[in-house]
Structures are given as structure tokens and as C-alpha cells.
Amino acid sequence: MSRLRIGARASLMSLTQTAPLLTALAPTETVLVPFYDAGGDREGTTRSALESDGVFTDEIEKALLTGDIDIAVHCLKDTPTHDTPGLILGGFRSRGDIRDALIHRDPQMTLDALPGGSRIGTASIRRTAHLRMLRPDLEITPMRGPADQRLAALDAEEVDGLILATSGLDRLGLSHRISQRISPHLLCPPLGAASVVLQCREGDEAPLAVAASLSDPAAEIQATAERTVLREMDGFCNAPLAGYATISNDGQVTVRAVAFSRDGSVLIDVRHTGNDAVQTAMVVCQRLVHHGARELGAKAA
DSSP states (O other): OOSEEEEEEOSHHHHHHHHHHHHHHTTSOEEEEEESSOGGGSTTOOTGGGSSTTTTTHHHHHHHHTTSOSEEEEEGGGSOSSOOTTEEEEEEOOOOOOOEEEEESSTTOOTTTOOTTOEEEOOOHHHHHHHHHHOTTSEEEOOOSOHHHHHHHHHTTSSSEEEEEHHHHHHTTOGGGOSEEEOTTTSOOOTTTTOEEEEEETTOHHHHHHHHHTOOHHHHHHHHHHHHHHHHTTOOTTSSEEEEEEEOTTSOEEEEEEEEOTTSSOEEEEEEEESOHHHHHHHHHHHHHHTTHHHHHHHHO
């Protein structure tokens, strides 16, 4: 392997989170291969098409399988819930801030203080359901697209506020636009939030070794727990399912998962702490099912 070819979506967000990897790999000779037509980035893609698994990774995974690239860089929450045959997640970068952020023209505004009837831009099922539960007096305005486009819509007063991922704003150098970093106890993040992963071909030793050298053990444990919940509960990035895993100083893993109806009228919130990421996540899934999460998902579909 004379050069290491790194594949990533060509969006500003993707390239921004990929840049530190290229720096970390120096002096290894690397080539960045941007993908301008990866799944949900395609021209004319509808919102309904995004409500499926792996929509942002399909073209990049094909390139990885055919050997056109050696390592793919993804947001964990966008990767397929079940590993694509022949591919494996070989590296897990240190996690960013998992919280959602309120962006408002008033830099001191909070979710609690928003005036009734405020128009809040988001197309996320998860955010919409939580907002309808917390603030049913708000008007949800469907809005999708890169952060800069949504911020421009806010500045043009097309909406009164936005809910965006804190980690993305941090990575883009836009933290100053955040009015409130919303507690995950109020607005539960998506499983896999703020986590960047490196995908390789199974058995491809050199890229796997590189990915492992850039991996954070705590992030891998968290990702393992969260992907277990996604797999067991048939979830994906825009499903009515949320949650996150944390690790205490003594190595205990706490997994929280939330299943909800899309209108925010029903929410099932479960957490469990244990020594093993997979076993702890399985207990959480069993409790979700016991409390009717599968039936809730069927009604929400």
C-alpha cells in the first residue's frame, strides 16, 4: 500500500471532521477521496428516502468494497445498523459533545423561554417528538440541509430557531451561534451521536492497523453498546429511537435508550448499568420491549 486512500462525503461537515485524521496520519502519504454523490447527498433526494438505513454511506461503501479507497470515514449514526458484508468498523475516534443545541437570534434564549408559537426548524423525527412533548406550543417547521443553509434560513427569519447537533457546530467553528446546549435528559441524542468511525475491508491488515492506531477505547465501548441497541430494536439514524452510553471512572457502562411515538405523546425511557457493553445494552432492549417499545414503533410507522 503505497498511499492510504481516505474516502469521505464531500460535505463541509464531513471534510471538517476528516481533516484531523489526515493530520494524525502524517507523515504517512494519504489521499483524500471526496464523494459528492453519496446517498442522501444526491440531488433531488427526498426526505422520505432518508428514513432508511445507511443512506449516507452506500456509495462510499461500494468504493471500499471494490478497493477504490482503503478507509472510509463516517458519522457513526449514519452507518448501517448491521455491518455490510466484507466491511468492518476498525477505528472509533474520541467522541464530541452529544447534546443538541438551540440556535436563536437571541444568544441567551433557552428552550424553556421560547415564546409560544415560535417556529423551530428541524426535520428530525427524534427532535420533533421531543419538542412536541416538551413544548407542544411550538411550531415545528420541517427543515433539512447543511448547517450553513439552515443558519442562513434563521438569519433570513424564515424560522425563529433551529435545533442542530452541538458537535457539528463545534467542529465547524460555529459554537458562538449556540444559544443553549440542551441537556440530554431533556432532549435525548441519537444513538451514535458525535462519533466518527473508520470503516475498512475485513482482513485488510494495513488499513485496519492504521484505523486501530487512531481509535479511542472508550468510544469503541460506547459505540458497541449503542449499535447493539440499534440492531436489537431495528433502529437507524432517523428512527423513533434515541439513546447513549456513558462510562464511569471505574469502567461501568450505563446505557440509556428511549423509544417514542412520532407525535411525542408516548415515551419509554430505560437505562441500565453493568460491566459489559453488549450485555448491558441487551438488558435495556429487553426492558424496552417489555414496556411496549415494539408496539409503539409499529404504531408510529
